[in-house]
Amino acid sequence: MDDIRIGQKLEIHSYKHNKKIHRTWDEAIVLDIKDDYIVCGNNRTLVTESDGRKWKTKEPAIIYFFKDKWYNVICQLKDKGIYYYCNIASPYIIDGKYIKYIDYDLDLRVFPDGAFRILDRDEYKYHRHLMKYSKEIDSITSYELSNLIDLYKKHDGPFKKGLEKYYYSIYLEYSKKTENV
Numbered sequence: 001m002d003d004i005r006i007g008q009k010l011e012i013h014s015y016k017h018n019k020k021i022h023r024t025w026d027e028a029i030v031l032d033i034k035d036d037y038i039v040c041g042n043n044r045t046l047v048t049e050s051d052g053r054k055w056k057t058k059e060p061a062i063i064y065f066f067k068d069k070w071y072n073v074i075c076q077l078k079d080k081g082i083y084y085y086c087n088i089a090s091p092y093i094i095d096g097k098y099i100k101y102i103d104y105d106l107d108l109r110v111f112p113d114g115a116f117r118i119l120d121r122d123e124y125k126y127h128r129h130l131m132k133y134s135k136e137i138d139s140i141t142s143y144e145l146s147n148l149i150d151l152y153k154k155h156d157g158p159f160k161k162g163l164e165k166y167y168y169s170i171y172l173e174y175s176k177k178t179e180n181v
């Protein structure tokens with residue numbers, strides 16, 4: 001699938017609707033490849049913003065990219081518990097050593113206590129007007145945000161209890177192998 005293999009290091013490139021780069025992550029190790037999604041992991045990876053600012057993530061993350069869903073899910077393994085940061089975004093594509101997608105601003109943040117919050121509604125409205133999102137994009141993003149919330153409430157898909165520990169153990173195995181190369 002997509003000419004990638006488990007254990008391979010890729011970079012993540014997030015774009016905006018106007019095709020301009022939004023943010024990049026310098027590492028994502030492929031942990032699993034399914035027909036409709038891939039799972040990657042990283043830790044303390046370098047992030048570069050579109051304005052050139054750079055920073056490093058603070059904790060391990062397990063990231064789910066979907067072929068046919070308009071979102072991706074980042075499971076952050078923090079000291080205080082499991083947090084999820086879910087981007088409403090186009091389905092991913094693989095382009096060489098890059099995972100690419102278009103970020104559509106809206107985000108779902110899930111906290112360890114089970115609470116969740118929809119973020120960046122104003123940013124979405126601003127960009128919808130500025131970049132002229134079509135009615136179809138507007139409909140898709142709204143529909144997928146609703147689906148994502150339902151998935152979370154059912155503790156299904158990437159929100160399934162214990163899945164993050166399973167993938168984190170795989171990440172540790174492959175990250176050690178890549179350090180020794």
